[in-house]
Amino acid sequence: MDVNSHAEELASDLGVDKEEVKADLQNLLEYSVPIDEAKQSVRRKHGGGGGGSTPTPDSVDVDEITTDHDGVTVTVRVLTQGTRTIRYQGDDLTIREGEIADETGVISYTAWQDFGFEPGDSLTMGNAGVREWEGEPELNLNDSTTVAIADETVEVDQEVGGDRSLVDIAAGDRGRNVEVRVLEVDEKTISGRDGETEILEGVVGDATAKLPFTDWQPRSELEPGADLRIEDVYVREFRGVPSINLTEFSTVTPLPDPVEVAEDAPRLSVADAVASGGMFDVEIVGNVLEIRDGSGLIERCPECGRVVQNGQCRSHGDVDGEDDLRVKAIVDDGTDTVTVVLDDELTAEVYGGGLDDALDAAKDAMDKEVVAEAIADSLVGHAYRVRGNLSVDDYGANLDASEFALADDDPADAARAALAEVGE
Numbered sequence: 001m002d003v004n005s006h007a008e009e010l011a012s013d014l015g016v017d018k019e020e021v022k023a024d025l026q027n028l029l030e031y032s033v034p035i036d037e038a039k040q041s042v043r044r045k046h047g048g049g050g051g052g053s054t055p056t057p058d059s060v061d062v063d064e065i066t067t068d069h070d071g072v073t074v075t076v077r078v079l080t081q082g083t084r085t086i087r088y089q090g091d092d093l094t095i096r097e098g099e100i101a102d103e104t105g106v107i108s109y110t111a112w113q114d115f116g117f118e119p120g121d122s123l124t125m126g127n128a129g130v131r132e133w134e135g136e137p138e139l140n141l142n143d144s145t146t147v148a149i150a151d152e153t154v155e156v157d158q159e160v161g162g163d164r165s166l167v168d169i170a171a172g173d174r175g176r177n178v179e180v181r182v183l184e185v186d187e188k189t190i191s192g193r194d195g196e197t198e199i200l201e202g203v204v205g206d207a208t209a210k211l212p213f214t215d216w217q218p219r220s221e222l223e224p225g226a227d228l229r230i231e232d233v234y235v236r237e238f239r240g241v242p243s244i245n246l247t248e249f250s251t252v253t254p255l256p257d258p259v260e261v262a263e264d265a266p267r268l269s270v271a272d273a274v275a276s277g278g279m280f281d282v283e284i285v286g287n288v289l290e291i292r293d294g295s296g297l298i299e300r301c302p303e304c305g306r307v308v309q310n311g312q313c314r315s316h317g318d319v320d321g322e323d324d325l326r327v328k329a330i331v332d333d334g335t336d337t338v339t340v341v342l343d344d345e346l347t348a349e350v351y352g353g354g355l356d357d358a359l360d361a362a363k364d365a366m367d368k369e370v371v372a373e374a375i376a377d378s379l380v381g382h383a384y385r386v387r388g389n390l391s392v393d394d395y396g397a398n399l400d401a402s403e404f405a406l407a408d409d410d411p412a413d414a415a416r417a418a419l420a421e422v423g424e
């Protein structure tokens with residue numbers, strides 16, 4: 001059910017205006033308040049009472065839970081737990097989130113109060129609410145939920161605890177623990193909900209990958225070269241890649257031994273990289289199929305840096321564009337395609353000249369397109385090793401290249417060389 005249908009149902013129950021109910025609901029949902037709780041709150045506001053008593057639901061297996069259930073009783077093992085503060089009706093509320101499992105499967109949960117359980121505990125949770133979260137059912141543990149120690153240990157296939165290598169970290173993860181070396185740190189001032197706030201942004205690495213991080217409570221331990229165990233982080237998508245977030249609940253402990261950091265980016269097929277939903281510092285190898293429009297000599301808005309078309313910026317209208325070089329190349333490795341984006345420096349390398357050379361060439365030809373055409377002539381049909389940050393959205397996958405080099409293990413080149421020898 002969407003907000004509209006919930007609002008309609010509530011409004012007709014309570015006999016009040018639907019738009020008013022909808023506005024109240026939306027306001028609560030913006031603060032991540034579960035729909036059931038939001039509805040109860042709106043009910044109370046309009047004098048509709050608490051919604052009656054709930055019979056104790058039957059026990060179910062985790063893999064049977066659907067969003068059609070109002071409430072369930074499950075016997076599960078706690079896999080992970082993360083702690084976070086959200087703002088709820090003007091107050092800061094500490095919630096706990098993570099995953100629980102039984103023999104049949106895994107489900108995520110949000111606990112709206114501290115039940116005192118930890119990863120590894122085997123528990124029976126009575127009358128847990130079910131809500132939909134990112135298309136999947138999720139358990140909602142609230143003040144009508146009971147939590148008791150289970151009679152026996154619940155055996156599960158999944159790893160208990162939040163320790164993960166960086167390569168296994170994904171957006172949406174909660175309560176993760178990582179052991180990393182801090183590679184880069186920048187101090188930043190942002191305007192948050194409580195005014196100007198100092199934060200740290202940077203990059204951490206381990207033997208499997210590198211990832212960006214944000215520390216919302218700047219800690220002095222996070223300095224370049226520090227080897228740290230960081231517990232209770234959550235992961236969200238930032239500029240299309242997973243980003244590690246440290247909160248007031250995260251703990252940072254220096255490690256006695258240095259953390260080995262991967263020199264190379266993990267190499268994935270394009271299909272696997274795209275399926276990950278976004279990756280920081282990944283490597284792919286594929287053939288350039290074509291160069292897309294908006295490559296070569298381009299103009300950018302001086303205000304926001306967006307590419308200007310016909311003198312128009314999407315945000316700033318009529319602007320005096322600044323010349324720049326860029327390539328958007330479609331690269332295919334047989335499993336899928338990705339748009340590889342080269343910045344001005346990498347473009348100058350593949351073009352064999354900088355911005356001034358490109359402007360001269362365009363002037364001589366009286367046509368800007370000669371630059372993109374020259375780049376297409378040199379790239380299309382060749383295999384390249386590309387390293388960079390991959391972001392995936394509704395419009396496709398983009399790989400912002402930090403390295404772009406002819407692949408030495410190019411199967412197409414090898415085939416051509418063999419043909420040439422036969423021809424001689």
Ligand SMILES: [Zn+2]
Pocket residue numbers: 301302303304305306313314315316317
């Ligand atoms: Zn602009």
